[in-house]
Amino acid sequence: MELLDKQSIWQVRNSYLGVYVHFPYCFKKCDYCDFYSEGIGAAPANDEKSLFKSYQKEISERVIHFPEIKNRTIDTVFFGGGTPSKASSKSWKELLDFLRSEFSFASDTEISIEVNPEDLNAKLLEEYHSIGINRVNVGVQTLEPKGLEFLGRHYDADRYNSLVDVLTSSPIKRVGIDLMYGIPGVTKDSFYRDLNLFLEADLPHLSLYSLTLEKGTQYSRDVTDHKKREPEENIQSEILIQLPELLKKFGYNWYEVSNYAKPGFESRHNLKYWTYEPYLGIGPGAHGMIAGHRYGNPRNASLYQKKETSTKYERIDPSTELSLTLFRLFSPFRYLDFIETYLDSETKIKYIRTIEGWEKKGYCSIEAGVFQWKSTALLLLDDLILEISL
Ligand code: SF4
16 A cells, blocks of 8 residues: 555544634734734734633633533643733643643643744744643744745744754644745745755654635735735646655655654544544634534634633534545545544445545545545545535
């Protein structure tokens, strides 16, 4: 089976719980960003204290609504945003203490935080290490100042120049970065120069994304007004195809379309989204999936703090949702178990027929109930996923 050696095989694992907490503030709102986030400059958020109180209130209210989640063991916590490294370590510690008092934690719980380069320094990582955070991901995007300017991202030259040293001497060993390709004005060579720096540093996790144009963003308005160019799609396709082989040479497993990890260093929290595991989503703009239901919070920090926790829950529909996440995985997974657990008999038959058709066309391998995409599927992935989800 292509690439199968040394890779974990993902399976249905829905008795644990993940927790995602959204901290919505950033130094500056980037032009391409469609997450719920607000640029507030260098100062801390005025409402940090009350926002963290509201997180605790929301957790308690979700538990009242779904008492059975108290019996679950938390095995991943993810502080995302926005820029969670803009909040103090003390606030995160208190929230972790609260979660530990409310739930039982697995002994090897993955506790991640996203950090922006302007906040990254050795002292911050020491603080995170001391409060139990054991995974850090840094949103680098590009080391090219003109690329950062194109993206409308804040650029702090000293912090960007020191980030490899800070990450390689980190007391937290599970570290990774996000890099983006296809930014107009940033050449293919320049992207590979950045990537090589991180490959040589032997970081255990790399998220390598193509720049996308999202509706409603400043970037999308600038493209409509002919002020900025669209992402470089030709460069993106070339890089997308080249990455798996290159990263394999450096010992990375390609486990999701945009994510590569040294064996055992995958983001277990993000895997929950792709393998349809339940998670609590806390904070403004956060979404959760719990006890067969989904919910979403308002994309507005003050509304989130003022209003009662929303009790609008929608039943999940695995027949349309499962394919959209599961088939983003490029590492092997036990597809028959997923199908058996989540789908009705009619949908099951449709999935199995479609998958067998893909195998005949050489897009995937299926062996002993285990599915794995072949790299031939990569450029067709969106269409193939659409085919199985319709
Ligand atoms: S730092 Fe991240 S979350 Fe904040 S605006 Fe930029 S891309 Fe969005």
